[in-house]
Amino acid sequence: MSASSEDSCELSVGYVETCVDRWKLDSRFFPSKVGGYPAWLDFNIPDAEDLKCRKCGNPCIFLCQVYAPIEEQENCFHRTIFIFLCLSPDCCENNTNVNLKVFRCQLPRKNAFYPYDPPVYEENWCKEICASTYCKLCIVCGCKSTSHCAKCKKANYCSRQHQVSDWKAGHKEVCEVYAESNVVVAKSELLLPEFELLVGAEAGSSDSSSSSPSDEENGEETSTSVDKVEATFQGNSQVDEDLLRMARSEQSDDRTFHHFKKCTNRHPRQVLRYDRGGEPLWIASVADPLTVPPCQYCGADRKFEFQILPQLLNHLGLDSCERSVDWGTLAVFTCAASCDMGPPYKAEFVWKQDLS
Numbered sequence: 001m002s003a004s005s006e007d008s009c010e011l012s013v014g015y016v017e018t019c020v021d022r023w024k025l026d027s028r029f030f031p032s033k034v035g036g037y038p039a040w041l042d043f044n045i046p047d048a049e050d051l052k053c054r055k056c057g058n059p060c061i062f063l064c065q066v067y068a069p070i071e072e073q074e075n076c077f078h079r080t081i082f083i084f085l086c087l088s089p090d091c092c093e094n095n096t097n098v099n100l101k102v103f104r105c106q107l108p109r110k111n112a113f114y115p116y117d118p119p120v121y122e123e124n125w126c127k128e129i130c131a132s133t134y135c136k137l138c139i140v141c142g143c144k145s146t147s148h149c150a151k152c153k154k155a156n157y158c159s160r161q162h163q164v165s166d167w168k169a170g171h172k173e174v175c176e177v178y179a180e181s182n183v184v185v186a187k188s189e190l191l192l193p194e195f196e197l198l199v200g201a202e203a204g205s206s207d208s209s210s211s212s213p214s215d216e217e218n219g220e221e222t223s224t225s226v227d228k229v230e231a232t233f234q235g236n237s238q239v240d241e242d243l244l245r246m247a248r249s250e251q252s253d254d255r256t257f258h259h260f261k262k263c264t265n266r267h268p269r270q271v272l273r274y275d276r277g278g279e280p281l282w283i284a285s286v287a288d289p290l291t292v293p294p295c296q297y298c299g300a301d302r303k304f305e306f307q308i309l310p311q312l313l314n315h316l317g318l319d320s321c322e323r324s325v326d327w328g329t330l331a332v333f334t335c336a337a338s339c340d341m342g343p344p345y346k347a348e349f350v351w352k353q354d355l356s
């Protein structure tokens with residue numbers, strides 16, 4: 001357990017699991033999940049505009065959500081953090097966040113959508129508690145729709161892009177059927193594979209992810225690259241300081257990566273590390289410290305909450321040799337006060353760190 005920060009909670013790690021009972025991932029059961037449609041918490045969901053990639057303008061697709069209530073705060077009895085991602089490899093630049101969106105959503109125990117008492121884990125329990133009871137959802141991505149198919153008037157879309165992709169995926173074959181019926185089958189071509197995300201305390205570990213690699217390791221395994229360069233330039237009056245500096249930063253990258261591997265290898269299946277108020281486990285060293293902007297609603301500082309590991313890419317089929325979206329780690333920072341100001345879905349800060 002980390003003692004570095006008073007309000008730092010114990011480190012938890014998350015694993016993905018195929019969910020046999022799909023209904024358990026519905027909003028009414030407050031799931032943590034990866035892929036598929038988002039399981040919205042507050043049903044006043046974001047506008048399509050809020051989910052557009054800042055690089056290409058196409059809609060971002062749901063990546064994952066983490067249910068993370070804060071016990072001490074009445075307004076955070078239910079609380080979920082959502083991440084959305086642009087699937088275009090062209091928008092996936094190193095060490096940036098242009099292709100990502102993260103939102104925090106929270107509700108008190110007594111709220112407009114869910115019963116006061118805990119859910120009953122039965123498939124048919126309170127099925128009407130879902131976003132589509134309150135608004136029309138895009139059949140392709142599960143986000144708020146802005147238009148519908150002019151012919152059948154049944155299939156709703158968040159954007160022109162998703163209407164086009166649905167048409168290509170075979171809507172023209174079912175359009176007439178839809179026009180006659182009330183059953184509209186969800187499309188999943190664009191969605192990421194769906195999993196339940198199980199989050200729990202990192203068993204049997206007393207480590208602190210917040211310790212920097214240099215605290216823990218003396219760099220025995222990683223001292224080689226600088227040594228080599230320094231040996232090469234020994235006694236040379238024309239030592240290229242830049243090259244040395246480069247080698248040193250490479251060395252510290254090695255050490256950071258080594259530390260990252262060591263911490264994540266303890267439980268190799270983990271795809272998420274949750275440590276609100278702790279420190280992210282970086283995969284590479286950074287020349288300039290990351291500047292995390294304060295909460296845009298209340299002005300409080302943002303603090304680290306959780307990170308997604310590159311291991312998740314394997315489960316999403318994004319680890320192929322072909323060029324695809326990827327990341328070293330996705331670190332999410334949220335309002336330290338977890339304030340109630342702003343819209344129901346409050347934009348928070350995410351940083352994508354890459355190995356290179």
Ligand SMILES: [Zn+2]
Binds near residue numbers: 054056086088
């Ligand atoms: Zn994009």
Ligand SMILES: [Zn+2]
Binds near residue numbers: 139140141158
């Ligand atoms: Zn859509």
Ligand SMILES: [Zn+2]
Binds near residue numbers: 153
């Ligand atoms: Zn249609």
Ligand SMILES: [Zn+2]
Binds near residue numbers: 295
């Ligand atoms: Zn705030």
